[in-house]
Amino acid sequence: MTKAKKILITGNEACGEGAVKAGCRFYAGYPITPQNELTAYMSRRMLEENGVFIQSESELAAVSMIFGASLAGARVMTTSSSPGISLKQEGISYLAGCQLPAVIVNIMRGGPGLGNIAPSQADYFQSTKGGGHGDYYMVVLAPHNAQEMFDFTYEAFDIADKYRNPVMILSDGALGQMMEPAFVDRKDKAKGRKQKNWILNGCKARKPRVIRSLYLKDGELEARNKDLQKKFDKMRKDEVKFERYKTNDAKLIMVAYGTSARIARSCCDELRKKGKAAGLFRPISLWPFPYKQLESLDKGKTKFLVIEMSAGQMVEDVNLAIQDRKRVYFHGRMGGGIPDEKDIINLANRILK
Numbered sequence: 001m002t003k004a005k006k007i008l009i010t011g012n013e014a015c016g017e018g019a020v021k022a023g024c025r026f027y028a029g030y031p032i033t034p035q036n037e038l039t040a041y042m043s044r045r046m047l048e049e050n051g052v053f054i055q056s057e058s059e060l061a062a063v064s065m066i067f068g069a070s071l072a073g074a075r076v077m078t079t080s081s082s083p084g085i086s087l088k089q090e091g092i093s094y095l096a097g098c099q100l101p102a103v104i105v106n107i108m109r110g111g112p113g114l115g116n117i118a119p120s121q122a123d124y125f126q127s128t129k130g131g132g133h134g135d136y137y138m139v140v141l142a143p144h145n146a147q148e149m150f151d152f153t154y155e156a157f158d159i160a161d162k163y164r165n166p167v168m169i170l171s172d173g174a175l176g177q178m179m180e181p182a183f184v185d186r187k188d189k190a191k192g193r194k195q196k197n198w199i200l201n202g203c204k205a206r207k208p209r210v211i212r213s214l215y216l217k218d219g220e221l222e223a224r225n226k227d228l229q230k231k232f233d234k235m236r237k238d239e240v241k242f243e244r245y246k247t248n249d250a251k252l253i254m255v256a257y258g259t260s261a262r263i264a265r266s267c268c269d270e271l272r273k274k275g276k277a278a279g280l281f282r283p284i285s286l287w288p289f290p291y292k293q294l295e296s297l298d299k300g301k302t303k304f305l306v307i308e309m310s311a312g313q314m315v316e317d318v319n320l321a322i323q324d325r326k327r328v329y330f331h332g333r334m335g336g337g338i339p340d341e342k343d344i345i346n347l348a349n350r351i352l353k
Contacts, residue, residue: 006181011149011171014182015105016041018153019077023190024103025051026074028065030058032084033117034173035107039079049190059084063091063104070100071211073199075157075190079105081173082123083114086131092166093132096228097213101160103153104138105169107176110336118336119173119259124313127170128287135225137232139239140168140286142257146180152284154186159239161196163231170286172309174259174338241284242293246272250279252352253297255318256307257283260339264307267344276352283314294321303351305329307339 009017016038019027027042039055046053052069056062059080066076080088085106095102108123110116127140139159141152149171156167195201200209215221246268247253256264261282271278281297283290298304304322306315312330319325331347333339 004183004185006183008179009146009182009184010037010177010179011143011146011175012038012107012177013041014146014150014184015079015153015169015171015176016045017184018150019103019157020045020049021184021186021188022154022157023075023188023193024077024157025049025190026066026069026076027051027078028054028056028062029079030056030062030084032081034109034119034176035079035081035105038105038107038176042077059087060091063088063095066102067091067095067098067100070095070102071098071200073196073201075101075161077103077105079107081107081109082111082120085123085126089126089132092138093134093136094213095166096132096136096138097134098211099164100166100211101157101164102166103156103160103169104166105153106171108170108172110334116336117173119175119309119338120334120336121172121258121260121309122311122313122334123170124286124308124310127168128289128317136228137235137287138166138168139163139235139288140170141241142170142284142286143175144258144261144282145175145182146178147182149175150182150184157189163235164198165231170258172259236288239285240288240290240293242290243282243284244297245280245282247279247281247297249277250297250302251277252303252305252348253279253281254305254307254348255281255283255294255314257286257314260307260309263339263341264344267341267348270341270345271348276348278348286314289317289321291317291321294318298322301327303327303329305331305344305348305351307344308332309338310334
């Protein structure tokens with residue numbers, strides 16, 4: 001057996017390959033920087049795998065196309081960057097309302113508005129608090145390197161099918177453009193998968209099926225929502241993912257995800273060299289957020305430093321976990337700014353005094 005080898009690959013391409021290996025055979029998207037390499041990659045790979053690639057006329061069209069293809073049983077994906085994801089929000093709500101699996105990838109850029117094409121993490125609220133209308137959630141996974149761009153996308157399709165719900169990969173322009181070594185050779189899930197028993201593929205010799213999100217009778221929509229909430233509760237229980245780094249004896253725990261977590265990890269190592277007890281807690285599932293796991297690290301006097309490429313959106317979830325805002329600090333950059341190690345270390349030293 002030939003041993004798998006790492007290859008140099010960008011985060012955007014690793015994400016695309018993860019989708020292909022997961023059995024994605026329908027992709028629709030519209031160009032926007034800094035995720036264009038992902039769309040270009042899928043245009044080639046869908047052709048090679050006899051799948052369907054559509055460069056749609058708009059972001060709204062793209063999300064509507066994956067809605068239809070998911071309805072017919074395909075494993076589907078659409079990708080975009082911040083303002084493009086905003087345009088897809090209505091369609092994402094429809095996917096959740098109709099219980100249709102799909103994978104949506106956001107390679108974040110600076111905002112608000114058109115902003116710029118630099119990396120950002122300012123779409124946290126939009127992704128984790130339900131950017132579209134209605135009471136719904138998505139599992140939101142935040143990779144921090146090219147390997148996880150592949151792995152998390154590969155896994156996202158199973159999660160989407162498991163719950164019949166959209167799943168989001170939340171990344172940023174730095175991770176998307178960055179080239180790193182990664183293993184991208186895994187079992188192709190397009191082969192041997194059983195047909196879904198709920199899809200709309202013609203009703204010859206079976207009872208008709210109906211998939212909808214419009215419920216007009218008294219109490220009907222409330223009952224539907226209660227069923228959806230049971231599903232979301234199960235996600236909260238079973239889909240929490242996180243990583244701890246040098247947190248056992250840490251007096252200061254940095255909390256960061258994605259690109260910010262890479263920087264924070266380096267800062268922890270530098271502080272440790274100088275005898276400062278610093279650690280890192282990395283939420284991997286931004287929804288469901290690992291509240292209990294973060295809270296378990298609080299020893300009463302532990303201090304927490306949230307690092308984000310935003311105005312401090314994840315701080316709200318950290319405060320919910322820690323329940324003591326006086327011990328929760330924040331360092332952030334906005335509009336495409338990337339946190340600087342020196343600034344973080346200087347702030348950590350001041351906090352630890």
